[in-house]
Amino acid sequence: MSREVKVLITGPMGAGKTTALASVSDGRALKTEATNSDLKQHQKSHTTVALDFCEIELSAGDRLRIYGTPGQRRFNAMWKILAKGSLGVVVLLDLTRPDPIADLREYLADFSEVVAESCAVIGAGRSEERPDLSVSMIADACAELGLMLPVFAVDVRQKADVLMLLEALFSQIEIAHALSEES
Ligand SMILES: Nc1nc2c(ncn2[C@@H]2O[C@H](COP(=O)(O)OP(=O)(O)O)[C@@H](O)[C@H]2O)c(=O)[nH]1
Numbered sequence: 001m002s003r004e005v006k007v008l009i010t011g012p013m014g015a016g017k018t019t020a021l022a023s024v025s026d027g028r029a030l031k032t033e034a035t036n037s038d039l040k041q042h043q044k045s046h047t048t049v050a051l052d053f054c055e056i057e058l059s060a061g062d063r064l065r066i067y068g069t070p071g072q073r074r075f076n077a078m079w080k081i082l083a084k085g086s087l088g089v090v091v092l093l094d095l096t097r098p099d100p101i102a103d104l105r106e107y108l109a110d111f112s113e114v115v116a117e118s119c120a121v122i123g124a125g126r127s128e129e130r131p132d133l134s135v136s137m138i139a140d141a142c143a144e145l146g147l148m149l150p151v152f153a154v155d156v157r158q159k160a161d162v163l164m165l166l167e168a169l170f171s172q173i174e175i176a177h178a179l180s181e182e183s
Pocket residue numbers: 011012013014015016017018019020044046047048071125126127154155156157
């Protein structure tokens with residue numbers, strides 16, 4: 001039986017959330033971009049103000065509805081709306097930011113309700129520029145918060161990398177739901 005599942009992708013401004021949805025949907029994702037007035041945060045010209053959205057079909061015919069959050073905190077009223085009914089969350093990090101582990105903690109805390117009730121995976125972007133910061137160090141930071149989360153080094157401009165994150169998240173969701181149906 002194929003299912004339809006809602007998941008979120010979040011993380012700091014410029015981590016590549018909009019890019020991830022564009023690559024996984026071959027450019028068909030819905031975007032809500034406006035001119036970036038926050039150039040101190042990130043030098044890019046445009047930024048997400050409400051949400052990104054796309055729907056994709058996974059290998060087994062299951063459908064994922066993916067919502068990307070705006071990265072800037074001043075839009076975080078949107079976060080609660082987007083989090084409603086989500087079964088999983090991808091936290092996307094940009095390892096070239098000043099303190100990606102602090103970013104990780106911050107986004108896991110902001111989405112703690114979704115993380116606690118559902119599933120999460122971590123995407124570590126631009127990892128090649130931070131060889132000192134390994135995937136296992138990021139996994140350890142999750143473990144310190146009591147969370148056993150899969151961490152993948154990704155380049156979200158590559159569709160295969162985004163699919164890997166989403167497939168990993170979906171299998172966690174499947175396992176969690178199979179278990180809860182049993183109990
Ligand atoms: N060099 C490099 N650039 C990346 C990588 N991932 C994303 N980007 C770029 O970083 C920018 C991210 O912007 P955007 O997707 O708007 O980020 P958002 O704020 O999270 O939605 C885009 O220009 C991407 O092409 C990566 O792994 N390496």
